[in-house]
Amino acid sequence: MELTLEHVSKHFKDRKENKKAVDDVSLQFQPGVWGLLGANGSGKTTLMRMICGIMKPTSGRILYDGVEIDQLGDAYRDVIGYLPQEFGFYPEFTVQQYLEYIAALKGLTDKQAGQKIDELLTRLSLEDVRRKRISKLSGGMKRRVGIGQALLNDPEFLVLDEPTSGLDPGERVRFRNLLSEFAHDRIVLISTHIVSDIEYIATRNAIMKNGAILQVGSTQELVVQMEGRVFEASIDPRDLSRLEEKVQVVNVRNEADGSVSLRYLGTPDDIPQARPQDPRLEDLYLELFPKR
């Protein structure tokens, strides 16, 4: 099972300007959780829509097990599950009715649909709300319904665009665990700009900026380049604004003794008595997408 992107580009005509939303992306996805990390507007959604066959690349090819997804047609759509960023649901439908509708679109028989819906509602803790209208559900529950629809056909390849937006911390953890469980022998691609969503569950990450893939690798492989670049120092709170001008601040923590612990990207000389830290994916993200 392998999804290959070969020099995939997508251009949009924005007024008279020819805008490159995705620029010459080549990637190979194998089973496991893949994180697609990038700031808003970096081209993640366009890339995902092309991967799902909703949009055609301006140039390049997308292959599933060596065959172009256009040629695979229905067979390709049978193996993918997609949860877009904007999850458009039908307000008058109940959870059960909505899942039955999508199951019919995915070609499941009545019997298959019934069994699968029961199973997913249990797995996603939605049993109690199966007869409730989707419009009455909380943001987190709606997201879970969205994930449920994506899983209905037992996809080999699951594509989730910003799946954790609107979820509270507890729901995020539950969601991460669910995906890790599901990702066995499948490809799960998660696009996000929230680093913590993928830091601990992604087998591989791809970092996207201005439509292009900047880096690809496991979290460990990626963060290794940040060795010797991440430090923590205890500072006087009055110095904070001056230092923020000087270094890329990752995190600020107020300590009980009135001082401030500052995690930053830079050199040990930037702040006296700075201590080196183990780099994390978030540090790399901030290096690539600086806040300043």
Added chain:
Amino acid sequence: MWRLYRQELKRILCTRSTLLFLAAALALSVFMAWVPVTYERYTYEENGKEITIEGAKALALTKQMEAPSAGEVTPQKLAEGLSYYHKNLEIYGDFYNEDFPLNLKVREIYPWRPLLQRLREAMADPVNGLALEYTEISEEDALAFYDHCRSHIADLMRLEQRNNPQAQQTAIEMYEKVETPFYYYPGYNTNMAEYEGLCLFLLMFLCVMITAPLFCCEYQTGADDILRSTRHGRKRLALVKIFAALSIGIAVFIPCMIIFQLISNSLFGWECRQTSMQILFSVVSLLDMNVGQMQNLVMLGGFVTLLSSISCVLFLSAACKNTTAAIGLAIASALLPSLFYMLIGGRLGSCLRVLLPSGGLGGSNAFLYAVTDFEFLKVGPFSVWTPWLLLIVPALEIPVFLWLTVRTYCRRSL
């Protein structure tokens, strides 16, 4: 496919706006069938006082009053009615004379009016088309009523289609097929026929409103991305949405029109369906039909127009980015034929009206008026009577719009 169709139908019918429109359609068909009865008036004199009765009771009294005219329209009946007119006009000069007793009119003038109006029409001046006064028509003319009808169609077509001899010839040939004698059964009137057309127009409007968001609301909410990534989320879903929209259109049309016809014909009398079109509208109406057959033809015209309008709106919905734009365009598509016909008029207005999918429903452009009119349009070397075009053109447009809908939906986003 059947399962998907069922699910899609359920989805549409779950929508609150759809349920509201369906309820409105049902209420409308009852209301529109009942309203014309409220226009009925019957006035008579009692103890020197004018008394006016309205509604269903007035209708019953009118039927009673016009009983002498009921049944076969024989030349003898026309001559008898005319003799009453001559006798009274000799005494009172004209019908508006203040000395003319109202009850005398009720007894001797009004009962014959539906038939004698047609006699007057048949006797119109061949040069300028103006109707003659009753005093200018003799009882011998009344006895030759059906001969006058035949000569009147030739005169009328000469006036109406001066530069189109082919249309004149076609109209004469059509009229030759109209069987005589005519029949008249009091009760049903043109108000009722007009309300049938109006009811059809409003039903089309409601169906169009149900249909307009069908594709574009998925684009607007983002649901479309999920649908397109599923096995049947493209061509098959487009087809299913089309069938669902047409099914709802048919499901609205059939019961609503059955209700309308049941109420209206029960109120006005089922026997009125036997009245010849020539007595109700124009003595030279080109179709050999009675009111019942005409009602059915108007319904057929309405049905074809409805399906064609739904097809057009489905295409607009597939092409628009959001629901507001689709609803706006859907309303425009429903109203444009009436606007073109009223504002542009002439041959261009007629052509535009015929070409638009909802051309047969509306105000003055309604199919009913076309059926009672003598308008012919040039189609290549042929002169075709407008009602035939209003049936054929939308019927041809249905598959074209549906094909465009599927194509637009499937190619969207790619």
